[in-house]
Amino acid sequence: MQSVIPVNLPQHSYNIAIAPGSLDQLGTWMQGTEAYPLKLGKKVLLVSNPTVFQHYGERAIASLEQAGFAVATCLLSDGERHKTLETLSQIYDAALTNRLERSSTFVALGGGIIGDMTGFAAATWLRGVNVVQVPTSLLAMVDAAIGGKTGVNHPNGKNLIGAFHQPRLVLIDPQVLQTLPVREFRAAIAEVIKYGVIWDADLFTQLEAAPQLDQLSNLSAELLQAMLTHSCQAKAHVVSKDEKEAGLRAILNYGHTIGHAVESLTGYQVVNHGEAVAIGMVAAAQIAVALQLWQGTDAQRQLKLLHNAHLPTRLPSGIDLDAILTSLQVDKKVEAGQVRFVLPTQIGAAIVTNQVSTTVIQQVLEHMQAV
Amino acid sequence: MQSVIPVNLPQHSYNIAIAPGSLDQLGTWMQGTEAYPLKLGKKVLLVSNPTVFQHYGERAIASLEQAGFAVATCLLSDGERHKTLETLSQIYDAALTNRLERSSTFVALGGGIIGDMTGFAAATWLRGVNVVQVPTSLLAMVDAAIGGKTGVNHPNGKNLIGAFHQPRLVLIDPQVLQTLPVREFRAAIAEVIKYGVIWDADLFTQLEAAPQLDQLSNLSAELLQAMLTHSCQAKAHVVSKDEKEAGLRAILNYGHTIGHAVESLTGYQVVNHGEAVAIGMVAAAQIAVALQLWQGTDAQRQLKLLHNAHLPTRLPSGIDLDAILTSLQVDKKVEAGQVRFVLPTQIGAAIVTNQVSTTVIQQVLEHMQAV
Known part of the structure; x- marks a missing residue:
């Protein structure tokens, strides 16, 4: 069972792939095909939270490195109350420390909060770098990871600060739902x-x-x-x-x-x-x-x-x-x-x-x- | 002497107007013409710094109100070292307090720093609202106010955090240069x-x-x-x-x-x-x-x-x-x-x-x- 759903947008179309076991092929998916290479650069900043990373971080990194990507990691505290400008700064800091470039790619491995923050960081780092969404929660799979809405919360309102920034790929591995609360x-x-x-x-x-x-x-x-x-x-x-x-x-x-x-x-x-x-x-x-x-x-x-x-x-x-x-x-x-x-x-x-x-x-x- | 320079971009073209004395017609310029109304909403958040505001704030507000806009003001500390995510929060706070809407407009009255920060706030508030640039420094007039580059500094690098967000109008009044250091x-x-x-x-x-x-x-x-x-x-x-x-x-x-x-x-x-x-x-x-x-x-x-x-x-x-x-x-x-x-x-x-x-x-x- 595997579905590939194209999202057709002027200038930035991309695919949503739903494929059991695909986490271990993340690097290959990110290369694209010979006919349609995705051109996602060489450097990857993998953004996740400790809980998700503990389950799936190693497999994602192994797959990325096997496909030739150089991977840096940034782990953010879990939870909606951390979806703030302050937490966002940690992604910027990691991008700077690891010298992510305009051609580089942020990979969001996690639920909707990780996806929204990583997407917004990608939208605004160097005025826009690539982002790949690897949603690990069912909510992120069916909603947050698709469509390019990114952002963080204002203390007085949800998602008031944000941008539209389409991912270059959404990769959904239903098997990771096994560990979802x-x-x-x-x-x-x-x-x-x-x-x-x-x-x-x-x-x-x-x-x-x-x-x-x-x-x-x-x-x-x-x-x-x-x-x-x-x-x-x-x-x-x-x-x-x-x-x-x-x-x-x-x-x-x-x-x-x-x-x-x-x-x-x-x-x-x-x-x-x-x-x-x-x-x-x-x-x-x-x-x-x-x-x-x-x-x-x-x-x-x-x-x-x-x-x-x-x-x-x-x-x-x-x-x-x-x-x-x-x-x-x-x-x-x-x-x-x-x-x-x-x-x-x-x-x-x-x-x-x-x-x-x-x-x-x-x-x-x-x-x-x-x- | 008056020049109007069109900036032709797919989906968001706009004019740069260079007109001595135009600060007092800001509201009228923002209405646009009958044939080409600019549709900038009713609420305006005027962002400036205390120095510029002292010279030109009242005139800008008077002109805006005369044209029917409801104006709220947000004054930011002057200087490049304040061009940070933290200062940006003050614009977000003012936008929230004054209930700026998706159809509302941020007006940047000041130099390049005010323009960059106001532009970035506009790019990211509610995932994007209108911005009008009213540059008061020569540098902002010939550079920063035009072209849609917006952003703030990272502690370790200038303009590393930002977005492309085109203004709806750039209004240049050369007479305000009289007070420029x-x-x-x-x-x-x-x-x-x-x-x-x-x-x-x-x-x-x-x-x-x-x-x-x-x-x-x-x-x-x-x-x-x-x-x-x-x-x-x-x-x-x-x-x-x-x-x-x-x-x-x-x-x-x-x-x-x-x-x-x-x-x-x-x-x-x-x-x-x-x-x-x-x-x-x-x-x-x-x-x-x-x-x-x-x-x-x-x-x-x-x-x-x-x-x-x-x-x-x-x-x-x-x-x-x-x-x-x-x-x-x-x-x-x-x-x-x-x-x-x-x-x-x-x-x-x-x-x-x-x-x-x-x-x-x-x-x-x-x-x-x-x-």
């Missing part, structure tokens, strides 16, 4: 369900056919490969049509409007990103139903999938509703003071709107408070 | 002479015809307008042909290879950027003559112009030659370990080469040591 696995399923709701009805029904979505061992290898392929295809398709989020790409933010507020207000620690998105999807679904854009029965089907993945569908206890409403105003998705929401209209389709009154948001959030 | 004025003349050497023989001979280049009051208004227009045209021309410095644009780095090393090693304080470039131009000229690429008589003509502007043409005393050679290796202009130099071949033309031996560099630097 179950909570992170479930969180990523939220994004997979998201693609089903907003884009891919076929994926949605495949997920409904699965008896359980709560841990890797309950999934067949075929379903896993299908989930990865469908999710990456959905994201690649949307990104190809709208690289800089001028329009269509915004639908990928389904569940993220309320989700980001919840993450931010709980200090990025109580709920993780995927859990926050799950909560945000429930909120957006309820708003869509309240505005009569979506059928209540479809919203129930979504809720069932989320429950099946053991994902949270209510607000964390103690969170202040007014604080959520204020937080929405500083989100990137605000335009002329109006908060933008992505709302489903059927399984497999969604619209973007800024026509949601504060009253409706408030009513929906009240119904979602912790019991 | 004479040392900064002279430093900028180095860049003007640079355009004459590498690109514009006509500009070079106009400069040779001037009796003095050492202070603003010794220049006719016509020569000043001509200098600004020729310099901006040269830069606009080069940038239009090669936005991301894949080739041609590199010639703009004439004098910058040794120049950056000298700036960096003296802690950005002993010599300013233009003075460092003057020193670097002398070094590059001597290298070109040593390699028999350029006539010694032309190098002498360049030297005479630099003297005429009272610019330094020798290394600062106490600087270590070996340290310069080491510093060249960490510059952005290194490729596969080879340092790139821009070398003149005649008045008005230059080439880029990495074929300069360390021996030649060393000999030239030895001859340029302080007497």
